[in-house]
């Protein structure tokens with residue numbers, strides 16, 4: 392209907408749509424990614440969690456019965472994922488990835504040192520297994536053709552490790568490593584500051600994305616949990 396007397400009539404539904412904000416949006420895109428990720432935790436893992444416990448690694452970490460061999464399988468597959476991620480960021484097939492070089496969150500060299508320690512203790516380091524190989528292959532493919540989805544994995548992998556990952560490392564070390572603190576859980580510099588620098592960069596990169604691209608990134612979170620969950624499960628294998 393043409394506007395009468397210069398008055399544009401906006402339907403209630405359109406006005407509602409214009410006001411709609413995505414959870415966390417006001418604080419920046421990282422907060423949106425965090426909101427989606429937190430809901431995919433179980434209630435026991437995090438207070439914002441909503442997911443039902445279905446897989447062994449979703450049971451409370453305090454009740455886990457880990458083995459050193461299973462933990463080594465987890466660390467080896469994790470290293471393959473970090474090697475792959477860090478290689479992609481270094482090569483930067485999509486120029487925005489170069490922003491994320493040398494953030495201080497890199498884990499590949501730390502894990503290399505941990506494997507030296509395990510070898511000194513007499514353990515044999517296994518070859519990577521299917522969860523890690525599958526995830527690494529998937530990340531490589533995504534990195535070339537789907538930057539929004541790739542960035543979702545980048546965020547979840549590094550931030551999960553700094554939060555739940557550290558807690559898991561501590562509990563597992565208490566149970567089977569005589570409290571040995573691995574390099575995997577140590578950062579050069581103040582971790583909270585390193586994380587904040589990466590949050591700022593992620594927020595900046597996402598500013599140039601359309602709402603559709605942002606939603607596509609958020610929709611990838613479930614896959615990130617699926618792949619990381621399969622790797623975590625190795626601790627209990």
Ligand code: HEM
Pocket residue numbers: 425428429432436437448449452546547548550551553554555556558559586615616619620623
């Ligand atoms: C046993 C498994 C897990 C446990 C126990 C766990 C636990 C936690 C806890 C306690 C937090 C901090 C909550 C807070 O800041 O209030 C957290 C944050 C987070 N977790 Fe997990 N988590 C697990 C698995 C995962 C997985 C598989 C992913 C995704 C790959 C993930 C992604 C995240 C992210 C992105 C955050 C936000 C970190 C931040 O804001 O700095 N978590 N998790």
